[in-house]
Amino acid sequence: MTANFRPTRRATLAGLSAIALGGRRSLAQTPAPKKGGTLTFIQNIEPQTLVALTTTATPVLTVSAKVTEGLLEYDYDIKPKPLLATEWSISPDGKTYTFKLRPNVKFHDGKPFTSADVAYSIQLLKTVHPRGRNTFANVTEVKTPDPLTAVIELSKPAPYLIKALTAAEAPMTPRHIYEGTDPVSNPNGNAPIGTGPYRFKEWVRGSHILYERNPDYWDPDLPRIDQMVMKALPDTGARSIAFENKSADIGYRTPVALSDLDRLKKLPYLVFETDGTSYSYNVSCLQFNLDSQYFKHLKVRQAVAHAIDRELLVKTVCYGYGTVCYSPIAPGLKEFNDPTPSPYPLDFKKAEQLLDEAGFPRGKDKVRFRVPLDYNPIGDESLRASEFLRASLRRIGIAVDVRSADSSAFVKRIYTDRAFDFTYNGHSNLFDPTVGVQRIYWSKNFKKGVPFSNGSHYENPKVDALLEGAAVENDPAKRKAMFVEFQKIVAQEIPDIPLFSPLFLTIKNKRVHDDSLTADGVEANMSRVWLDA
């Protein structure tokens, strides 16, 4: 029963019932939004700060935009729409971005929002934001010819920049609060002031964060709800129960155990949606350490690739909630993804043959070699996926010991100590491969001690040239061609084996409406969300 699940099916059903209702069709499809009410939003971990300025941790991204807005928002296809900027233009050489700002926007403390805040925020992002350092690396200057115009000057084109301006990715922070302070410890992180639809009211650590309606919001019709409560429920079972007993209204990135979904889908008051997840696709992969005595051999890596049944993995490990993926660029990023299947299809015989050729014959107990597998514990499916991989590789004579660690120990082992052979890992593509994918394959980003850098220690001058070229290529067609060629090379050389792209569900009570209207869904400011009484 997936009636609530696929948007297309849901739309069809809504359409059918509308036809049955005859003249009430338009009413059935777009009921008038109601005002008032409290929305309870749950997530797994409590954020450590409320502004996504010096961190991009998921729980922080969830809350940040409610108070601190960005210049733009994006439709599901990541096409920009106005938010704090009403108009924008990019010069033909791709080096000058001009933004016209929305007039009469005020911060919650009454101070006006102007181009000076934009200029200051972008400089701040460039120096302290984990991704901003790269995204805004080419920014030489932000000019402010008048209070409502900001002009970003670049040294080189940055074709991904126009997609990076959401509230959670590039928050526009108040200059008068941050100027001359340490941005990491600025108290604004604990009690934020912004231009957003919700005002920060209180944060009881370990319990909740409370936001209330901003009555002076720049759009007088918004927001519609009175209060938003953000709760962290660390226990997976507790989150399922919160949806079941209606104490939670909404949660995203599949906030419950995948094994609970079937049961929850039977509840008539819950809705499962995939809208608003296109800003950040993840790709889960089996990543090799190319310095490992086993996996430095291409034939061994090919053998491993031949032994993995991605369809079965998605069906069992992910309960079907994922898309099989052969490329480090997720299928969701249609603009860049190369859908060609892996050159190493499922073939156990071929795998055995390759391992024999590589010089790893079956020995005692029919084992060729024994190797530990470390997994990134951040995902619900990580351990199951690792066990699946262990079973798959056992068939071709590779004995795998699955090794567990918490996320800090995992990151240190892989990126600082480099004491691993291969790892079940995941990377976010984000909105553009230059931002999300380049870091994993670019040889200049092999940096010990930097998490989620080039962990395989992959080096290929051709790939470096393609990635560096695509980062500054203004012509979309040429840029796509570069990424496609890059994907062909890494598919051949497999420094890692992309497995699948997880499908993230937003679970909500059906009384919640208009929550995920943009590419980043509930991570956006949620100004239009409303509740049935």
Place this chain on the structure above:
Amino acid sequence: MRMGRRVATTLRRTAIHAVPTVLGIIVLDFLLLRLMPGDAADVIASESGVATAESMAMLRQHFGLDQPLLTQLMNFLGHLAQFNLGFSPRYNMPVVDLILQRLPSTLLLMVTALALALIIGIAMGSVMAAWAGRWPDRILSIVVLLFYSMPGFWVGLMAIVLFSVKLGWLPSDGDMTIGADLGGWASISDRLQHLALPALALGSFFVAVYARLTRASMLEVQRQDFMRTAQAKGLHPLLIQLRHALRNALVPVTTVAGMHLGNLLGGAVVTETVFGWPGLGRLALEAVLARDFSTLLGVLLLSSLLVIVANLLIDLLHAWLDPRIEPA
């Protein structure tokens, strides 16, 4: 007069013991925590899924991790000497504020759970001892065995399924209804409703322990000479049981209960996680996972103090229950 001297002696002894104990715990904890792989900057990077060499350096500097280990320890001890628990860089606030925000919730939960466990346990144990070998004893023994063998978090989950999901009587998470702005009686009743399930889950195991202990020590006491004397005096059986048997039987129960206060904080980690209870146990767990050592040391320091104070109280309670016991 004797009692007063007794209190003074106990306090003095505790103070003499407490200082080196706490110092030892702190230094040991500090060094043990450093053995954990990864640091706070690694955690933030892994949560963010992205990092650059510069952002890692900035985080390490912010967390004070760029300094030598000994300097970090000396800094911490120096602050502690001024009764300052330091600053949590992760939460961006003083550790003492962080702990004080959570302490009332945890104390409420622990004290309620312990009180429930003691009251129910002692009552059940007394009934079992009074009817030893007969059917009330047998039935209660089975109940006690069930409580003893079921893990607290499972009792909690099942209680949630029954009372919160199926019946819809009690809430399943948090310690109060957020944003409801309740006042007076409504607010107290709201808090009690939130407290019921976690206190039950946390206390269930201890009910079993106290019931069995009470039963055993009461049966032990029944055979003592003074019980026969009391009977010979013609006292009412209920009075004999309560004033003579139970009072003497309480010494082992309170001793164990005192030790359990420390255990409860450990058990609270699980219960608080299952019930989303905003307490210290969860703070400690989150601090471990986040490698937020200043917060964790603060919590550990506080719990060692809590255990010391609990032992002190138990010592005094023993003095009242049985004046013959010398202070330890």
